[in-house]
Amino acid sequence: KAGVTQTPRYLIKTRGQQVTLSCSPISGHRSVSWYQQTPGQGLQFLFEYFSETQRNKGNFPGRFSGRQFSNSRSEMNVSTLELGDSALYLCASSSEWNTEAFFGQGTRLTVV
């Protein structure tokens, strides 16, 4: 079974730009969640999708948004990038809500 795939792996963007990150979950998994990891704040929960619906949301500004498609693939978008958005963005998939999560390798975003 293929694991969770995140693309791209690395990204460099300029302040003010917007970025879209992609996450393909394990086949059959319907839940996808997104996390931001920075040296200062550690891992923080962004949002969680299940069957195309956002079920939970962390404490991030509205510049951070996401969606999930009917094939369970998910995208995360960050608009008007700030330097502080530089981070490792991780997604995880699980078969159902509150079951074991499998993580992707992450997308390392650098905002300059």
Next chain:
Amino acid sequence: KNEVEQSPQNLTAQEGEFITINCSYSVGISALHWLQQHPGGGIVSLFMLSSGKKKHGRLIATINIQEKHSSLHITASHPRDSAVYICAVRAPLQGAQKLVFGQGTRLTINP
């Protein structure tokens, strides 16, 4: 104060030693996860617990719901166990189920 606290923050040990990493939380939870993160960022889910104890190879995880405490043990530690170990709890916060993470424990096993 964070909802999830891990100790110690850093741990260095010799190969073969028995390792214990602790996690305490202050909220009611539906599940607790132990994660392992190697340099380069990849995260592996080691355990998901809601009660009792789980074992996988040399790794053992326990949880005491009444005391709001979990431990991760590594027996016969090996240099390849060197990683950051992260405790995370799923808890109802601000009207929704959220995953809240500890700050991580950096484990270094010397040969």
